[in-house]
Amino acid sequence: MNNKNIFQKIIHNEVLAYKVAEDSDHLAFLDIYPIKIGHTLVIPKKSNRDKIFSLSEEEFISIMFFTRKVAIGIEKIIPCNRIGIFVMGFEIPHVHIHLIPMDKESDGNFYRKRMDLSSKNFQILSEKIKRSIQNM
Incomplete structure (x- = not known):
């Protein structure tokens, strides 16, 4: 029986994700049911914790540093006034940050209706954001 949650499956490439950034400790990918175009999730790869303040101080600072880089990359591609950051994580027991x-x-x-994008639109958007982050 496989007890991995969806984020662990994404980390291990068992489930398709539209990745925008990755390093040895973190992964950022587009939310498959976004509330806005560019809605991105940031997760730690190694943590099995489900609450962000359960992370060690070093892990917390590290994920926030990574999240900032991703947010700046998104903002360069998606016209908006700002990038909102949300940490709730009730659905999936794994630390995750919404941008x-x-x-x-x-x-x-x-609670608003989620968007439904085609895989082609996800691919195009993820590549644009990925390039934006890589060019920083």
């Missing part, structure tokens, strides 16, 4: 391009506060409403 959402926003023009107004209501853009961060997780």
Whole structure:
């Protein structure tokens, strides 16, 4: 029986993800059901914790540094007033940070209808964001 959650499966390339950034400790990929175009998830690869403040101080600082880089890359590609950062993590027991391009506060409403993008649109968007981050 496989007890891996969806993020662990993404980390191990068992499930398709539209990755935008990766290093030895973190992974960033587009949310498959975004609330806004460019909605990205950032996760630690090695942590089995589900609460961000359960991370060690070093892990916390490291994921925030990585998250900042990803957010700046997204903002260069997606026209928006700012990138919102959300940490909730009730659905999947694995630390994860949501980065959402926003023009107004209501853009961060997780109860709104999620978008449905084609795999081609996800591929194009992920490549643009990835290049933006790599060129920093």
